[in-house]
Amino acid sequence: MTVPFYSNQDIVDNISMKEAVELVEKAFCDYAQNKSKMPEKIYLNLPEFHGDFRAMPAYDSRYNIAGVKWVNSHAQNVKKNMASVSAMLLVNSPETGLPLAIVEASELTAIRTGAAGAVAVKYCTPKTAKSIAFVGAGVQARYQYECIREIRSIESVTIMDVHEATAQKLYTFIKEKDSCDVQICTDIEEATKDRDIIVTSTPVKSPILDKGHVGAHTHINAIGADAPGKQECSIDLIKSSQIIVDDTDQAMHSGDINTAVQDKVFLKQEILSTLGELLLDSSLIDVNQRSLFDSTGLAVQDMAMAGYFLEKIRG
Amino acid sequence: MTVPFYSNQDIVDNISMKEAVELVEKAFCDYAQNKSKMPEKIYLNLPEFHGDFRAMPAYDSRYNIAGVKWVNSHAQNVKKNMASVSAMLLVNSPETGLPLAIVEASELTAIRTGAAGAVAVKYCTPKTAKSIAFVGAGVQARYQYECIREIRSIESVTIMDVHEATAQKLYTFIKEKDSCDVQICTDIEEATKDRDIIVTSTPVKSPILDKGHVGAHTHINAIGADAPGKQECSIDLIKSSQIIVDDTDQAMHSGDINTAVQDKVFLKQEILSTLGELLLDSSLIDVNQRSLFDSTGLAVQDMAMAGYFLEKIRG
Structure with a gap:
């Protein structure tokens, strides 16, 4: 064979x-x-x-x-x-x-994760969405950018990463590709202010993105948390967002909401829908209100x- | 890479x-x-x-x-x-x-499954064990034979399979390898009578081996059942044997005992030990009494x- x-x-x-x-x-x-x-x-x-x-x-x-x-x-x-x-x-x-x-x-794996982010952006944001903040600028941030730009005309990007060199790398990558405005920020408030889309792709285990950082209209792709105990977004932020998951069981077990589920401060019925259900019925969501796509990655x-x-x- | x-x-x-x-x-x-x-x-x-x-x-x-x-x-x-x-x-x-x-x-996979059968024979039978019955004569029966003969001097083999050609194949294989007495049997009672060791390796979903077929001193390698709903040995036979499993959780879920566990007629505490525990303490078993090794296969x-x-x- x-x-x-x-x-x-x-x-x-x-x-x-x-x-x-x-x-x-x-x-x-x-x-x-x-x-x-x-x-x-x-x-x-x-x-x-x-x-x-x-x-x-x-x-x-x-x-x-x-x-x-x-x-x-x-x-x-x-x-x-x-x-x-x-x-x-x-x-x-x-x-x-x-x-x-x-x-x-x-x-x-990297491409399909970026693509899932783009699909979430397609169904969770208005067509006019044009600015992104990257919280965490590693390899996956690049794929998120590359896929999201297939869906929306991005005019402005802010980048924030604890490692300056990593932020610089993403900056150069985007600048070489597109003519949009790109800025590296040193604090999260500066990076996320007035953004249409925020992408978190960090390995953190305690929340770095809070409700105060996120506009009432903003969509978040929460990519980093994909195992029990990992979390990028605060409970307040989760509770105030329309939550879209890639898979309900998997997100409850290992997505950004897993800690909140574990602590019983977020319940299964508070999930708005899966991304698949949303694709079948786009009226489920209000694209002008805050939303959060909890990505865990599906086989x-x-x-x-x-x-x-x-x-x-x-x- | x-x-x-x-x-x-x-x-x-x-x-x-x-x-x-x-x-x-x-x-x-x-x-x-x-x-x-x-x-x-x-x-x-x-x-x-x-x-x-x-x-x-x-x-x-x-x-x-x-x-x-x-x-x-x-x-x-x-x-x-x-x-x-x-x-x-x-x-x-x-x-x-x-x-x-x-x-x-x-x-x-085939070899390590045969090897596990041989290890079970080593610890669950007396050194004088010398006869085997094969119930089911497919590929795995061959590996069970090849490995068990490394552990015990086998003098006599009986073979029973619903497909005559399959039985014949195992017969030829053993005959070409060893000088022991080999017989093909057409019914299970004839095949299993007075055997020291019985190996079941069939895909059946309802028991084919009953207490009446098995001597009070016999050891059984129950190999075939490795998924929920599969079962080769009857409840009576299971209840009257010293049960050795390869892994407790896995056997309860998908081994020969799974149906009995599901039906609550066999309890976890009725398992004598895992094969690993038995290797660490061989006094756990009486090799002169009936025993059954429930093999599910471990990663x-x-x-x-x-x-x-x-x-x-x-x-």
Whole structure:
């Protein structure tokens, strides 16, 4: 048996941000309509190594594939100048179980997470939204920017990161790409003031974004919190926002709301809807009022990306 | 990044049955001493395709690796002349999360399951045990035989399978290997009468082996039941045996005892011990009385096999 192997570069060469955003939008619709399936992801926690691994299985009927993504999170790798996340995706035939492909999935993970952010922006903000603040300017902030600009005409960007070099990197990236106004800020109030969109993508475990930082009309993509105990947005902010989750169970367990759920100050019924439900019925939300998309990352997104990729390269 | 890929043949060429039995014995000891870790496996159930997939993560400190096995079970593949199980194992550094190897794991799964059966025989039977009955003569029966013969001098084998050709295949395999007496039986009473060891490895969902078939001194390796609803041994037989499990939670959820647990006719405290606990204290069992090893398959076994393999090929 030989199983074809595809690299991160193969993914980058074959899926544009525009395609990714369209794909992830379809993946959320499919999931909301039970055309794809996934059990809740499981964690292999290795606190002795300051990291964890997650196994994320899924089935996608659109591309007729099943598989699992295996992905780690080792935040301290950054200090060693190594990626904190590296992922691999195994793809199989759902009919026979036989392996079809092995896909390096670090880029795929980063792109589909950016794409989910863009889909949230599409459905949670008015078409006039034109300014973004990035709280946390690491690799994922770049993907959020690249995907969101496929959806909205961004005129102004503010960047805030505890590491100046990281902020500078995102600044340069955006400046080289677009002609919009970009500013690096040293405090969060300055960065987030009057913004249409705020993207948080930090590894923090206690809230850094508060209700006072966020306009009454602002949409937040809360990307960083994806494991129990992680939280970027304060309870006040959560309670005052229309909450959209990618998956209800997963968000309650490991999304930005997980601590509030654990502390019983935020209840399941306070979730406005899943992103998939919102795509099926956009009247659920008031795009002119504050909203928060709680992203945890779904295996069905990964599987849809892999399915599209495999179909494309096979021609 | 390039990740080395190893095939089923690489595993077969590098791990003998003897080595596998020793390895799996150590793996059970390590697990009982918390030197390895695994969350409970998760299932991606695809009843529409008469199959399922399982994600099985684990960490092994002996070989300093973490990883996941992704394995399917599609029993109806046999009708299409295809393997019902095919598995892949991703191996990573626990320190950084970076991928170290991709290992084809269908043979590895088959061998480590056989090896676990042999370890159970080592600790649950007297040294004089010399006869085996195989109920179900498929591929796994062959591995059970190959591994058990490393532990006990087998003089006599009986084989029973609903498919005559399958029984014949195992017969030929054993005859070509050893000089012991081998007989194919057409009914289960004939096959199991006066046997020291009985190995069940069938895909049945209702019991085929009853108390009446099994001697008061007999040890059973119950291999087939590895998912909720599967069961090979009757409640009476379970209730009258010293029950050894590979993992308590997993066996209660998907081992031979799962239906009895579900029906509340078998309680957790009726389990004698895990195989790992038994290896640490062999006085827990009376090897001259009926015993039943409920095998569900543990990710820590897979990880130990992969760790040993990688260490060996790297020299």
